[in-house]
Amino acid sequence: MAEVERIRLAAITARDAAIADGIRRGVRAVGRVIEALVRAVVTFPARVDTYNALRSLSDRELQDIGMTRFDIGRVFEPGFDPRPANDAGQRRATRAA
Structure with missing residues (x-):
């Protein structure tokens, strides 16, 4: 028991x-x-400010930082990685060497 x-x-x-x-x-x-x-x-307020700042950039300015208009909506997604920035000056220096 x-x-x-x-x-x-x-x-x-x-x-x-x-x-x-x-x-x-x-x-x-x-x-x-x-x-x-x-x-x-x-x-949220900082995200809205960032989103609005990116939307105010021209297509050329976005291209310079490695983004497109399509990328703006995805900027806050986890793992978002824009393409490398447009470093035309650095490419010219590399070609000249």
């Missing part, structure tokens, strides 16, 4: 630990969501 009680208590302890772990993971996930929302709200 003592062996059955020991197994029952071990099962209860394991169940409680699993429930506590699930709650901890849930709280952390909610915290990450809240952090992401706060970060989005805080950075």
Whole structure:
């Protein structure tokens, strides 16, 4: 009978630990969501300013920084990497050497 009680208590302890772990993971996930929302709200004005500044550039100016009009909407996507900038002066120096 003592062996059955020991197994029952071990099962209860394991169940409680699993429930506590699930709650901890849930709280952390909610915290990450809240952090992401706060970060989005805080950075929104700067993102709008950057977007508007890029939209005000001419096609030539965008080309000089390695972008096109299509790239403006993607600038804030994770992993966005514009083409290398237009370094015509550096290319001329390389050809002359």
